[in-house]
Amino acid sequence: MELPFAEPYRIKMVESIRCSTREEREKWIREAGYNLFNLRSSQVFIDLLTDSGTGAMSDKQWSEMMLGDESYAGASSYYKLKAAIKDILGFDHFLPTHQGRAAENVLFSVLVKEGDVVPGNSHFDTTKGHIEFRKATAIDCTIDEAFNTTIDHPFKGNVDLNKLEDVLKSHSREQVPMIIITVTCNSSGGQPVSLANIKAVKQLALKYDVPVIFDSARFAENAYFIKTREEGQQDRSIREIVSEMYSYADGMTMSSKKDAIVNIGGFIALRDQELFRQASVFNIMFEGFLTYGGLAGRDLNAMAQGLYEGTEFDYLKSRVGQVALLGQKLTGYGVPVQMPYGGHAIFVDAGRILVNLPKEQFRAQTLAVELYLEAGIRGVEIGAILADRDPVTRENRYPALELLRLAIPRRTYTNDHINYVAVAMGNVYERRHQITTGYAIEEEAPILRHFTVKLSKI
Numbered sequence: 360m361e362l363p364f365a366e367p368y369r370i371k372m373v374e375s376i377r378c379s380t381r382e383e384r385e386k387w388i389r390e391a392g393y394n395l396f397n398l399r400s401s402q403v404f405i406d407l408l409t410d411s412g413t414g415a416m417s418d419k420q421w422s423e424m425m426l427g428d429e430s431y432a433g434a435s436s437y438y439k440l441k442a443a444i445k446d447i448l449g450f451d452h453f454l455p456t457h458q459g460r461a462a463e464n465v466l467f468s469v470l471v472k473e474g475d476v477v478p479g480n481s482h483f484d485t486t487k488g489h490i491e492f493r494k495a496t497a498i499d500c501t502i503d504e505a506f507n508t509t510i511d512h513p514f515k516g517n518v519d520l521n522k523l524e525d526v527l528k529s530h531s532r533e534q535v536p537m538i539i540i541t542v543t544c545n546s547s548g549g550q551p552v553s554l555a556n557i558k559a560v561k562q563l564a565l566k567y568d569v570p571v572i573f574d575s576a577r578f579a580e581n582a583y584f585i586k587t588r589e590e591g592q593q594d595r596s597i598r599e600i601v602s603e604m605y606s607y608a609d610g611m612t613m614s615s616k617k618d619a620i621v622n623i624g625g626f627i628a629l630r631d632q633e634l635f636r637q638a639s640v641f642n643i644m645f646e647g648f649l650t651y652g653g654l655a656g657r658d659l660n661a662m663a664q665g666l667y668e669g670t671e672f673d674y675l676k677s678r679v680g681q682v683a684l685l686g687q688k689l690t691g692y693g694v695p696v697q698m699p700y701g702g703h704a705i706f707v708d709a710g711r712i713l714v715n716l717p718k719e720q721f722r723a724q725t726l727a728v729e730l731y732l733e734a735g736i737r738g739v740e741i742g743a744i745l746a747d748r749d750p751v752t753r754e755n756r757y758p759a760l761e762l763l764r765l766a767i768p769r770r771t772y773t774n775d776h777i778n779y780v781a782v783a784m785g786n787v788y789e790r791r792h793q794i795t796t797g798y799a800i801e802e803e804a805p806i807l808r809h810f811t812v813k814l815s816k817i
């Protein structure tokens with residue numbers, strides 16, 4: 360028999376979690392305005408809200424925390440992380456930031472101005488938020504296959520080169536400050552971008568003289584998919600693939616809360632010294648001095664170690680394998696999910712489950728609340744609430760897909776937890792025809808409304 364995958368680690372410390380009753384959950388979710396972000400974590404049994412900052416650090420990372428150098432300037436922790444970034448990603452210049460959106464804030468303060476357009480593959484919500492906040496426009500150039508959850512394309516994060524070239528052709532060089540490639544593409548379902556596509560985007564970018572910036576949160580998972588799915592990549596190591604990926608980047612923003620497996624942290628890495636110099640000014644203003652950037656020295660140390668652990672093949676295999684296990688179980692129960700399975704999450708196709716619920720009543724949000732009521736599991740809506748209103752017309756935007764994302768924290772839950780989630784979702788799916796009413800918005804913020812929105816049951 361072929362041996363099954365098993366985690367390349369064992370558990371040394373545990374944290375208690377508690378399963379609540381349905382009555383308790385009904386009360387709590389009502390008090391939370393039917394917004395899962397408003398729940399206390401103690402009101403959640405299995406928390407799949409996000410894989411961001413929720414992973415388990417290793418014994419080596421905890422050891423590195425103890426070795427953190429808390430000097431304000433020139434800490435050894437800064438140099439340790441600088442060396443890891445050079446070694447793994449190949450950049451000479453880097454700026455630590457407290458998380459990924461802070462990296463976006465600093466870099467976009469230099470690059471993005473009013474009236475600009477920023478093409479990319481389904482920009483992440485904070486990325487889009489930071490672009491639109493500067494009165495610029497994010498243009499989605501993802502391939503069409505990404506928007507049909509039933510098509511089994513190996514690289515649904517790919518950029519459509521024709522769409523991209525149309526944007527580059529129809530705008531002046533001054534209007535396009537950068538192209539953003541998100542690896543893996545979070546908003547289209549944790550879907551990877553192929554090495555060939557990354558290379559082709561870079562060639563197009565060179566033709567139009569536009570820098571390419573990678574939004575890098577899940578770069579290692581992307582490299583794993585390249586290794587396992589792309590022609591001719593099977594025999595290369597994850598680090599070799601990562602190294603080639605980044606040879607096509609002019610810079611990157613990173614949320615280290617994902618593939619660097621830390622609870623907080625991020626960074627910007629750049630090739631160009633002048634751009635680095637300009638970004639440094641904003642880093643000092645918004646984040647802190649250049650050698651700590653809003654983090655403690657111990658955080659920088661844990662991040663450096665995490666970058667190495669997060670790019671190990673065996674770890675990535677068990678990580679992506681656990682996500683696929685959830686996908687396989689759900690598919691087995693007939694639940695429609697985004698195909699192929701993403702790297703960090705399973706995206707349940709709420710639009711194809713609650714078909715009779717009007718989209719104005721928020722299908723994915725309704726499904727998310729149902730799953731919480733069923734079993735105390737917290738997922739997150741990737742649908743019309745997240746899509747926000749059009750910045751100009753202020754009309755609700757209804758995206759092509761209404762998804763319920765079940766994000767799996769790294770090294771945190773066992774396969775028994777995965778099984779529990781799958782059965783709970785299967786039960787909700789069984790009674791889908793009884794779910795005939797959704798929710799209406801009571802209160803919302805002008806931007807990134809999904810975090811704080813209050814809803815009422817229709």
Ligand SMILES: *Cc1c(COP(=O)(O)O)cnc(C)c1O
Pocket residue numbers: 411458459460461483485486541545574575576577613614615616617624625
């Ligand atoms: C998480 C994430 C960000 C933002 O990072 P934070 O650390 O949450 O601020 C940006 N882009 C992508 C693709 C992400 O997944």
